[in-house]
Amino acid sequence: xxxxYTPPAAMQLGVGLGLVEYIPFQIRxxxxxxxxxxxxxxSAGPKRRNFPIDDLADRLDPTTEExxxxxxxxxxxxxxxxxxTREGYExxxxxxxxxxxxxxxxxxxxxxxxxxxxxxxxxxxxxxxRDGFDIxxxxxxHDGKFAxxxxxxxxxxxxxxxxxxxxxxxPSIGYRAPWLHRTKKMVQYLTEAGFEWDSSFPDTDDxxxxxxxxxxxxxxxxxxxxxxxxxxxxxxxxEIPVSMPQDWTLLYYYxxxxxxxxxVWKKKxxxxxxxxxxxxxxxxxxxxxxxxxxxxKAYRSILKIIKAxxxxxxxxxxxxxxxxxxxxxxxx
Ligand SMILES: [Zn+2]
Numbered sequence: 001x002x003x004x005y006t007p008p009a010a011m012q013l014g015v016g017l018g019l020v021e022y023i024p025f026q027i028r029x030x031x032x033x034x035x036x037x038x039x040x041x042x043s044a045g046p047k048r049r050n051f052p053i054d055d056l057a058d059r060l061d062p063t064t065e066e067x068x069x070x071x072x073x074x075x076x077x078x079x080x081x082x083x084x085t086r087e088g089y090e091x092x093x094x095x096x097x098x099x100x101x102x103x104x105x106x107x108x109x110x111x112x113x114x115x116x117x118x119x120x121x122x123x124x125x126x127x128x129x130r131d132g133f134d135i136x137x138x139x140x141x142h143d144g145k146f147a148x149x150x151x152x153x154x155x156x157x158x159x160x161x162x163x164x165x166x167x168x169x170x171p172s173i174g175y176r177a178p179w180l181h182r183t184k185k186m187v188q189y190l191t192e193a194g195f196e197w198d199s200s201f202p203d204t205d206d207x208x209x210x211x212x213x214x215x216x217x218x219x220x221x222x223x224x225x226x227x228x229x230x231x232x233x234x235x236x237x238x239e240i241p242v243s244m245p246q247d248w249t250l251l252y253y254y255x256x257x258x259x260x261x262x263x264v265w266k267k268k269x270x271x272x273x274x275x276x277x278x279x280x281x282x283x284x285x286x287x288x289x290x291x292x293x294x295x296x297k298a299y300r301s302i303l304k305i306i307k308a309x310x311x312x313x314x315x316x317x318x319x320x321x322x323x324x325x326x327x328x329x330x331x332x
């Protein structure tokens with residue numbers, strides 16, 4: 001996967017100086033809203049993705065029809081939560097678990113193993129796994145620096161995250177890039193470190209600063225490519241697309257009301273259902289996002305909307321295992 005990476009200069013400066021972690025989220029989010037005003041218009045270049053639907057890869061792929069047959073229902077849903085903050089870890093996580101239990105849903109929590117905001121309790125993780133929840137590594141740190149590090153430093157972080165995952169005895173070793181910051185080397189290092197799945201590529205990305213022209217353009221899992229020297233290699237690691245707009249994006253980038261957010265999610269999910277793909281959600285348990293009590297009602301509502309659509313609800317680990325069995329990766 002060849003990635004253009006052009007973070008806005010101010011963002012790069014903030015991250016480079018380590019300031020981003022210390023900027024209160026209200027200011028950070030206004031900054032992102034400001035970026036949304038400055039974002040290139042659709043006519044700015046041929047590479048720009050359509051949002052929230054860009055199905056170019058699915059239209060070109062001759063195996064799209066075959067992939068639909070994977071599900072026991074019409075389509076699949078993955079519910080994931082990136083635990084970014086202390087409040088998200090100490091409060092939002094257990095609240096989401098409680099809400100999901102009432103709806104008989106299990107989700108995937110992506111945790112930061114070396115977080116500056118919280119100390120991971122291995123017993124909490126063991127109990128979640130015992131209850132059917134899934135756990136992925138949300139990078140190693142959540143400091144926003146990953147994409148600006150040298151190749152060697154990126155490699156070190158990814159290998160350390162894999163080591164931490166192995167120590168926790170998880171159902172599988174999975175990854176979600178912090179801030180969804182992908183780099184040209186990320187897939188190669190994840191593959192070499194033994195990650196079995198990654199879920200860091202939106203199908204179409206309109207708002208991650210620096211990635212507004214990227215996106216996998218598919219609502220199906222796939223095996224990503226990476227470049228080694230002059231050749232392209234296919235990773236045996238399953239890429240699970242982030243095919244639903246994030247709560248954060250809709251709240252702060254598009255500044256939508258809860259009602260509108262639910263409408264956008266429902267519409268996109270109906271589209272994915274019609275295609276037989278996977279709806280990959282990221283809903284944050286953090287206080288500035290859907291983890292705040294004022295959004296719990298909306299969170300319950302989206303779970304009800306999902307259940308009414310009657311998908312196969314699956315964790316990232318289960319999807320990766322079953323997909324690899326049905327559609328084994330190519331050997332290079
Ligand atoms: Zn995050």
